[in-house]
Amino acid sequence: MRYIIIGAGAVGGTIGGRLFAAGHEVVLVARGPHYEALREGGLHLATPDEVLTLPIPTVDRPEALELQPGDVLVLAVKTQHSVALLDAWAGRPVAGGGTAADLLPLVCAQNGVENERLALRRFRHVYGMCVWLPASHLEPGKIAASGSPLSGILHLGRYPSGAGETLERIAADLEKSAFLAPISPDVMRWKYAKLLSNLGNALEAICGPITGDEALELSRRAMAEGEAVLAAAGIDHAGVAEQAEVRGDRVRLRRVEGERRGGGSSWQSLARGSGSIESDYLNGEITLLGRTHGVSTPVNEVLQRLANEFARELRAPGSMTASELLALVGP
Structure with a gap:
């Protein structure tokens, strides 16, 4: 699986950085000065135990990336930005035929409970992620993740309910990357608690x-x-x-x-x-x-x-x- 992190801020940058550091294929999507800093100097991910400089491939728009059948889209922006990005990515072609909306899993790594509904209007395979991940992003190119020994707990479930093999593979990758990733078929219970x-x-x-x-x-x-x-x-x-x-x-x-x-x-x-x-x-x-x-x-x-x-x-x-x-x- 290749993880496309749409929104490389505090949450997306930590998830993407941890996955990349554990050997998984990752692409970050950012904009403005943050994109420029990531492209030129990589992601600087600071944790309580180490500071990593990670040369993660970074793009600033959907058109700059050719999607593959094994890609996972991780939406990690604030909800007020969701609709524009969902619309921008939904119609993107996937190599071999079809579109992202029809073929690719989309994980909503976001606060609130509205994103999954917005995504399901556009994408066929939507997954909720309840994010408990203390991190901050105040400077371009830099993320500080203050959780230890794990960086965060990420409950996962298909939306509106369910699990499945795709989710099991995503959870396994996250758990090899300094996260606890419980699979919860009723993931929205956790998102309403959050x-x-x-x-x-x-x-x-x-x-x-x-x-x-x-x-x-x-x-x-x-x-x-x-x-x-x-x-x-x-x-x-x-x-x-x-x-x-x-x-x-x-x-x-x-x-x-x-x-x-x-x-x-x-x-x-x-x-x-x-x-x-x-x-x-x-x-x-x-x-x-x-x-x-x-x-x-x-x-x-x-x-x-x-x-x-x-x-x-x-x-x-x-x-x-x-x-x-x-x-x-x-x-």
């Missing part, structure tokens, strides 16, 4: 580290709203104890030399000045379900709105206090 844990991403981006009574109260309320809407919608998710049992101490956060990690993926979007953020598909998913099922979600609504404002206005992460945010939310 959605709940991601509801604090916007809070961290807006206010900085979630510490202190007011920030912790906002985090608790956002999570409580999420659990309430999932219950109202009849959506099952993996519980805290179930998640802890799988994780154990397999992925411990350790310092990476030279890393200036300040927060998770949404914090990093603001720190890089990317101009967009994923809150519409994290807090916004809870807002949508709340409106659909008649459950009030004031904290998630405010977090969604403010995170988008911060991204559009290129405001620095952590530039609003938790008390200011709490005043906007109300009691």
Whole structure:
């Protein structure tokens, strides 16, 4: 199998780098200064134990790559970028006949629960991946992966449900590459659990580290709203104890030399000045379900709105206090 990593940021870069370092064939897809840095100097992947410079082939568009029947497409971008990339890759020809949409497996290595639905409209063989992978990408060409001894836990399953031989081969490759990759025929249970844990991403981006009574109260309320809407919608998710049992101490956060990690993926979007953020598909998913099922979600609504404002206005992460945010939310 050859892995085409569409989006070589923190998640995609770590997955692609680890696969390549373990001897698997990988192509990274990136753009702008990140693409230029990868093409000229390779991927610099720093972990708690080593710093690797990996000469991974890199392209900046689908047309620059000839797809083969054994390729696996791994979509590792934020959800707001999914549609454009799915459309760009779906119609690409595969050597020997057919298109990527008809023939190739597509793995959604992404947060949120919308990507798989978007992909299944276009691709025949769609797989969900629940990503628990602490990493950061703040400079072109550089990824810091702070998980140890494994870099991450990646639950895998066919969407909407199921498993199969293709998935077994992908999981085996990942498990030889510093990941735990459990196959879960009901993978969306894990993705909905991850959605709940991601509801604090916007809070961290807006206010900085979630510490202190007011920030912790906002985090608790956002999570409580999420659990309430999932219950109202009849959506099952993996519980805290179930998640802890799988994780154990397999992925411990350790310092990476030279890393200036300040927060998770949404914090990093603001720190890089990317101009967009994923809150519409994290807090916004809870807002949508709340409106659909008649459950009030004031904290998630405010977090969604403010995170988008911060991204559009290129405001620095952590530039609003938790008390200011709490005043906007109300009691």
